[in-house]
Each structure stands twice: as structure tokens, then as C-alpha cells.
Amino acid sequence: LGLLQHAASAAAAGTPEVPLRTIKVTNWPLPLTQQQRAKAFSSQGFSFFTMSLIGASFLPAGIVGDVSRELSSGVVRQQTIAGMPTSAFLLSGFLADTLLVLPP
Secondary structure (H helix, E strand, C coil): CHHHHHHHHHHHHCCCCCCCCCCCCCCCCCCCCHHHHHHHHHHHHHHHHHHHHHHHHHHHHHHHHHHHHHHHHCHHHHHHHCCCCHHHHHHHHHHHHHHHHCCC
């Protein structure tokens, strides 16, 4: 604003133009304090922990969903009648779920 006012007054007075001064503006922020660094570090850890916890909750939810669906449809009874032990049926289901869900 000062440069614009100077140019307008010089033009109105009819005086020769004086070389304008340059203004250097920087937009560099102040350095972070120790407290700000600690807060940023703890918030990053909290976000990672929260997302990991949410992601890990899908594994048991998927396994429990399959087991409850099998129990409600009576598949365990059919396998027992066919001669398969219940523990072997549940173990094979757990291993299949683990091998299919854990690798990306």
C-alpha cells in the first residue's frame, strides 16, 4: 500500500519517478516448540493404534460370523452324522479362515 501511495503522489505532483524500493516477504513459520512436537508425535501414534485396532477387529468378527452361520444352518450336525469329529470340523474351519483372511 505504501508503494502504491508513493507512486500515486509522484504521478500527481509530476515529479520524476524515484526508484521504488522492493519489499521481501517471507512466509516461513516459527520453529515448533517441544510441546508441539510431542503432541504431533502422540497424535500420529494414536491414529496408527486406532486404525490397527479397527482393522484387527475384522478378523475375529469374520470367523465368528462363519461359525455362527454354520451352527444356525446345522452343518456341524451333518458333519457329525457323517463321522467327522466336531473338534476337527472347527479346527479345519479356523485354519481355512486364517489362511484365507490373513494374507492380503
